[in-house]
Amino acid sequence: MTRSGRAAVAAAVAAIAGTAVALGSSGASGPPTGAALAALAKPPTYSSLATQRVYFVMTDRYANGDPSNDRGGLTGGPGNTGYDPTSTAYFHGGDLQGLTGDCTDTKHGLARVKDLGFTALWVTPPFGQQTVQGDSAAYHGYWIKDFLDVDPHLGTNQDFADFVACAHKLGLKVYLDIVVNHTADVVQLQGGTGYLDPQTTPYRDCNGKPFDPARYVRRAFPCLSAANMPRRPFFAVSSDRTAKKPAWLNDPTKYHDRGDIDFSSCSQTCYEQGDFFGLDDLFTEQPAVMNGLALIFAGWVTKYHVDGFRVDTAKHVNSAFFGLWVPKIQAAARSVGIRDFPIFGEVTLTDDIELSAFVRDRGLPFVLDFPFQDAAAGFAAGTMNSIVRFVGRRYSCAVRWSSAGVTAANPCSSWLIRLGSSSNSANAASRLARPNPANCSISL
Ligand SMILES: [Ca+2]
């Protein structure tokens, strides 16, 4: 679930460029030389994603094309149907038919988006939801129970197919917002929701033997039992046992079962293994879970031919996951003739160096540029220092190299290499994040 809202739309996709050889020769041993230095001096290469003008849309809040689906086929009050257009916390009736329109009228639907000058849409998750949790509803799409079908509040699977077909007819790309970190909150945990750290409560296999799950991401995973999970999982009502699709998601040992993330004091492991606001945190270290998530989302590529993914809560997934999962998705895209399938992650970090690790080390092709968003929001609020800090941080390593005598290299493209990925699919930089060499004269 995004915590940044629509402001994230304005954020550029982070700058990416470079090669493994450049990265490998620019480590802690000092400034690069020779061929590595020449590679660093090259200007960045744009991907197709960098040139898109992306319209972020929350389907429930765009337009109501079919009032008959406003309650998702459910009856009763907002606590059952999730529908209450008087409350910002509930469904308002918008749906895929409303978002699509008739594909010609430039006052409505996708033809309007096209007419506004956009070239792509990033659309909130359309999947089947747990309609209500607590005192709000799943209008945003991040409480998924059925990963295989469209939520009835938004329409039908055919409505989604028609939406993508219209977008493509108009020359618009569709970037689908997906979630691999968690599902809806269905599994409950005994003994409370407080986070139990692996230092004191390690994972234990079905025989009680402790193990580190990171060691098994590429091989047979230890056997598990509900009784030996850090917090013993259970279902509050019997219907919850079969609430999710596909069926493997109903196995409570496919989740971390450690309790909720405590955002006031949390290690990276806690971010990865804790429940995000109580949502069932998938045990993504398990090859069966990673492969299951690959099959689910590959299906949305091969069935509907969407053009890319935005990956929710990517900061909260284990470090090896994307290096294993992304190639499977891209292979599925190639199997239906899509050779360029951008995948960009939501990693809510405002520090460039920390953020870059998710591209450089964790296998995400792109990440949203939260450092830029943070700086821009600060600037808009009248804090000039936010921009100064942003520029200083983003160019600091380049300036250090320049000070060390690396005069032949364009320091800004050097920085791009530093932030860049070894992935051959990630040779890109967004226009907003692309450094202008003229800016490098700034006094820091
Ligand atoms: Ca509707």
Ligand SMILES: [Ca+2]
């Ligand atoms: Ca997680």
